[in-house]
Amino acid sequence: MPSISVNPCASVANSRRAFLGRGLGLIALNSLINPRILSAATGAINPLHFPPKAKRVIYLYQAGGPSHLETFDDKPKLREMHGKGMPESFTKGQQIAQLQGKTLTCYGPQHEFATFGKSGQRICKLFPHIGSVADDITIVRSMQSEQINHDTAHMFLNTGSIIAGRPSMGAWMLYGLGAETENLPGFVVMLSAGQGGQMQPISARQWSAGFLPSKFQGVKLNSFGNPVLYLDNPAGIDATLQRQSIDAVNQLDRDRYNAVQDQEILTRISQYEMAFKMQTSVPDLVDMSKEPQSVLDAYGAKPGDGSFASNCLLARRLAERGVRFIQLYHRDWDHHSGIKDGIEFKADEVDRPTAALISDLKQRGMLDDTLIVFGGEFGRTPMSQGGDGRDHHIKTFSYMLAGGGIKPGLSYGASDELGYAAVENPVSIHDFHATMLRVLGIDHMRMTVKYSGLDARLSGVGNQGNVVADLLV
DSSP states (O other): OOOOSSSSSGGGGGSHHHHHHHHHHHHHHHHHOOOGOOTOOOOSSSSSSSSSOEEOOOEEEEEOOOOGTTTTOOOOHHHHHTBBBBBBBHHOOOSSSOOSSSSBBOOSSSOOOOTTTTEEEEEETTOOHHHTTTTGEEEEEEEEOSSSSSHHHHHHHHHHSSSOOOOOOHHHHHHOOOOSSSSOSSSEEEEEESSSOOOOOOGGGGGTTTOOOOGGGEEOOOOOSSSSOSOOOOOOOOOHHHHHHHHHHHHHHHHHHHHHHHHHHHHHHHHHHHHHHHHHHHHHHHTTSSSSSHHHHHHHTTSSSSSHHHHHHHHHHHHTTTOOOEEEEEEOOOSOHHHHHOOOOHHHHHHHHHHHHHHHHTTTTTTGGGEEEEEOOEEEEEEHHHHHHEEEEOOOEEEEEETTTTTTTTEEEEOOOSSSSEEEEOEEEEHHHHHHHHHHHHTTTTOOOOETEEEEETTOOOOOOOGGGGGGO
């Protein structure tokens, strides 16, 4: 066990330097224990670079790679060419995941599309509830990634890099904006699973703080059982004794901080305090007994079932309580086979709750300052795999955005007639990050942290990343 004794070098306690170090350290410490001493909303970017349109993000992450061809990108020509050879002009010299070197056959969309809303959005008929809010959403049909395998694609989308140890976008946001809540984490993650069997694991590094202080990392809420492990007091321990225990540990940490001036010790103290506050706030958060039955029905939520629907309702409750970044991972979109039935399952799981979340936030006056993002790490090939599936695809895929500074009812960008590559207004992952930060009031080029001799940022290096101004109100 590491020693917590005071470093002998700290004996210069009467020196001016030591006094200032301790004094300023205690000010920082007090601001962590009592956030009202300093504004809870104060982050590293203060003041913000631009007037913010959004205060928070709810990221509905569809893990596994949803097919744009059965969700948001209607391709009549691909349907017409179903079963025919994929023209070599599209694929020659291109990176293809598991179809490299194999005969490539066009595989038409497996479900029909329809036109929704006054905006005329073309959406798969399996998603009528999302269609019902078509005039509130924007569909980007020209997203592109650089990573074709799940793990690196997740990392690239979440951190802007494939190098391990970089901060996730939720961590960057919390670092830049600061927290709005005192008794819940500013960055919360929830996972749900689907009805199929394509369940790639989601690594905790996807919500890591990386080289930022660890207080900015995401906190995972469990879908079943206790929302947070070890949140309840052990048998025989009441709140008073728990408070005394935390005070004793914090005093030891304060002594250690005074000796070594390690900022992570302040983080440890603040996290003990947060954990204590969460013992009261989290049970209230997950208690949906006061939610009207009409709201539960709108989401299709059954509290405690760990479903995407229940997590969407929890996301709204987290947003109401001031959580900055809420990320819902919903797995089972990796349809290398059986995509027709697979998409039906996924639509049944996500269509109603996604639309309900948008409508619920709008009704409560929260949609205007909440950015909702719906999409995965990449798309699927317009060529078949195994006869009835699609392989990973990075040349084009679709994303849905709503609220928080995004133009509603907009269709942006386009892929070619077979849905193979973005041909109009391509949007890179770095562009996406730059645009997301812009609606939050942050210039992506100016939110940087020195790391390994570079000005590290979420949106890449050098001149990477451009704000997609056409998406913004």
